Amino acid sequence: MRHDESVPPTPRRPVLLAAAAALMCLGLAGCGGDGGTAQARPGPSATGTVTPSADPAPPSPSRSPTPSRTSASPSAPPSKPPAAPSGPLSGRTVVIDPGHNPANHLHTAEINRQVEIGTGHKECDTTGTSTNGGYAEAAFNLDVAHRLRTLLRAQGATVILTYDGDREFGPCVDERARIGNKAHADAVVSIHADGSAVGNRGFHVILPASVRGGGADTSKIVAPSRDLGTRIAGLFVRSTGSSPSNYVGGNTGLDVRKDLGGLNLSTVPKVFIECGNMRDPKDAALLTSPGWRQKAAQGIADGISSFLKG
Template identity: 60%
Template sequence: MTGTTSDPKYPERPRRARRLGIAVLVCTVPALCAGGWFGWQALADGSRPAASSAATPAGTAAAPEPSSPEPAPASSGPAAGGPAPSGSAPTGSGPLNGRTVLLDPGHNPGNTKHTTEINKQVDIGNARKECDTTGTATNAGYSEASYTLDVVHRAREILRQRGANVVLTQDGDRPFGPCIDERARIGNQAKADAAVSVHADGAPSGAHGFHVIMPGKVTAGAADTSAIVDPSHRLGLELRDAFKRATGQPYADYIGKDGLDTRTDLGGLNLSRVPKVFIECGNMRNAADAQHMTDPQWRQKAAEGIAEAVTAFLAQGS
C-alpha cells in the first residue's frame, strides 16, 4: 500500500496522493520520492505516493497492469469504474473444493489518469476517505499496481488448482478503481470464505520487510467488523507465517509488531463482512525489497505463500 492496503492505507496512513497531480509531481523529482512515506502518513486508506512512470527495470518481467483498491468512486458500483468482477472456476480438485476466495490486487495504474474520480470521498463507516490512490513504485519505476496484479494472478492459479473459486476485485480490466468500499462489497457479495488484499509499501528507503494488516473492531455507520475480527486474526497469522516461510522476507522493521498490525481506518477492512486481511509484501523504496519484488521467481514464492495461508486457514473450517 503506501503502500498496500488497497484502501488509502496509512492514517489511513495516507500514502497516496490526495490530488494525483501532486503525487505525480513528487515522484518525478527523485529527491522527493523518498519522502513519500511521510506524505502518505497524512492521507487515507490506500493513500500513497503516485507511481513513477519510469520503465520497468531491466530484467524484470512486466506484469499486467492492475486496477485499484476498493470500489469505484462515489457511485461505488461496477459501472462506475469498469465491468463487474467474475469468479474463476476451479481447474482442479482438492482441499478447497466448494470454497470461494477473494483476491484484491491493490491499486490501478489507470488511476493517474482519473484523479477526479479517485479523489472523491467514500464512506468507510467511521470516516470518509478517498476512493483510491495511485499506489507506489520502485525507484526504477516498477509500479505497485503491476506487482499486485502479477502476484494475484499467480496465487489465483494455485488456488484454482486446489479447487477454489477465485474472485478478483479487478483484473486490469477497468480504467480506474474500484474504490475501497466497492472492493469490500465485492467480497461480501461473493460470500467469500477468505479475502486477501495484496499490496507493497512506499516507506523510507531504510525501512524494509513485510507486514500483515488485520481489522480492528469497528461498529459505526455501515461498518461492523464484530463477526470478522477473530477469523481475520487467524487468517492474518496464517498469512504472516506462510509468507515468511515461502519468501524468507523479514518482518517489517518500521511498523507493526512481529509482522502484524491492526487497523480501524481502512475501508476495505471496515466494510468487509467476510474474513479479510491486507499484506504489504515489502517496501518498494528499499533496494533489497525492490530487488525481490521485481524478480518473477520471488513473486511466485510470494503467491505460494498467500495460497498456502488461505489453504491452511480454510482447512480450519473457517
C-alpha cells in the first residue's frame, strides 16, 4: 500500500525528469550521476521468461508466514548480520526495510499507536495490502528482501534487515528509520507493493521531500536519495521488464512524498519502492511469481550497487 503508513492512493504531482536520461540509464550497466530516470512507457508490463530462483521457495500465495511466538520484543534491535565475503561492495552497509509485518493484523492496538513523523503523527505501522487471492504484501516484501540480501551479500555488502520474522508486529515507522540511522547505512531501501484500483499498473520509487520539523530534517538526504531512487527505477525496468506506474509519478517511475515517517526521519539516503499493484490481476500475476520476484530483487540490487559505486 502507499506507504508506509499511508491512506489509499491518489495521484500526486508528477516528478519531471528527462526521458533521454532514462533511455541512457536503461542501456547501461548502471545509471550515471546525471540523474537519469526510468523510461516513461505506459502500458502492460513485458514480463519475458521468468527464471526460477535458486533461493528456497517462498510461502504459498494463499497464506503469510507467521512469526515465531518466541520472537524478540517489539523494541529489540536487529541481530548482527554475518560477515560478508569480500567484493565490490565491501565496507558498505545497506539496510533493507521489508514493509509491514505478516502478523500486524493480530496487533491492531499496537500498530495503531501514533508516532511522530516530522510533519505530524501517523500510525506506528499498518497491515499492508494483499492480492485478491490472499497473498499478503508483507509476505511479498519479506521474500524480496531475502532475495535482495543474498544478492548484496554476494557483492560484499553488510546487509541489515529492519526485521526478519523475529517480531510479533512492526517495527514502527520511526524505529525503521532509526535502524538505518544507527547503522550509518550507505543506502536504505524499503520494499513494498501497492494496493490501488484495477487497471493501475507498474512500479514507482518514492523519494523523500524536503522536510524540516518535529525531529525530521531531510535536507542532507534529498539529493543522494534521488540519485539512489533514479538508479533503482532505471535498472528495475531493465531487470523486470515492468513499466513505470501509469497512475503515480507521470510515467517517470518516481514520486516525491513528505507524509512518510520512514523517509522523513531518515538521516541516510533512503527510498521506498512499490514493486507493483497487488489489486490489479496482471500485476498480481507478476508479484506472486517467484521468478519475477527474483528479477525484482536483481533490479533493486543493481540500482543500489550502481549508487554505491558512484
